[in-house]
Amino acid sequence: MSKKQHPIIIGIAGGSGSGKTTIAHELYDQFKTDRIRIITEDSYYKNHPEMSMAERNKINFDHPDAFDTELLISQLQDLLNGKAIEMPIYDFTTHLRSPETVHVEPADIIILEGILVLASEELRNLMDIKIFVDTDDDIRLIRRQRRDMAERGRSFDSIIDQYLATVKPSYHQFVEPSKRYANIIVPEGGANDVALDMLITKVRDILRRNDLAEKEA
Numbered sequence: 001m002s003k004k005q006h007p008i009i010i011g012i013a014g015g016s017g018s019g020k021t022t023i024a025h026e027l028y029d030q031f032k033t034d035r036i037r038i039i040t041e042d043s044y045y046k047n048h049p050e051m052s053m054a055e056r057n058k059i060n061f062d063h064p065d066a067f068d069t070e071l072l073i074s075q076l077q078d079l080l081n082g083k084a085i086e087m088p089i090y091d092f093t094t095h096l097r098s099p100e101t102v103h104v105e106p107a108d109i110i111i112l113e114g115i116l117v118l119a120s121e122e123l124r125n126l127m128d129i130k131i132f133v134d135t136d137d138d139i140r141l142i143r144r145q146r147r148d149m150a151e152r153g154r155s156f157d158s159i160i161d162q163y164l165a166t167v168k169p170s171y172h173q174f175v176e177p178s179k180r181y182a183n184i185i186v187p188e189g190g191a192n193d194v195a196l197d198m199l200i201t202k203v204r205d206i207l208r209r210n211d212l213a214e215k216e217a
Helices: 020-031 055-056 069-080 136-153 156-181 193-216
Strands: 009-015 036-040 085-091 094-102 111-114 128-134 183-186
Touching: 009 020, 009 156, 020 036, 020 111, 020 128, 036 069, 069 085, 069 111, 094 183, 111 193, 128 156, 136 156, 183 193
Parallel strands: 009 111, 009 128, 036 111, 128 183
Antiparallel strands: 085 094
């Protein structure tokens, strides 16, 4: 990492199933370098071991209060200051935080992705580029259904029940309004090749500028 350039944080927000994670990984995969790190807001769900599984299942995971935003902000500040962090691991099958962590070293570019990363003013203040992925409700629901059944052991009925009870209302109350803070709005997520090409070009320019600054240092 360049010693002269401040790390850049790119925030990518959007509803569950919008394609924000796809965009984050497409950006990373274009370069495949440890100069880029991905931080997921999902890793920072609050831990509730004192609750039963039935109680944890009732948590509104799309509400700002579900996240340990204080820890996320603290760890982002550590990365900005050149310090490594231990990123939490959240187990979506048990709704508990794993005792293990992921060691994350500082980098030139930090991609922060999550449904509510633009909803927090403190998080926004750390970002250099703010992106909102804007995808139709029906498409997001279909994507969420496929993901949760394949990766999180969820039943079709439980996914629909949760979507109607908390996911959709919270999206319109908390997630969608945060779109107004975005520098860039990307319709249709990872399927938007034009927007993705623009973001890839921007990341390439940031890395190139850091290379030049390092040579001049």
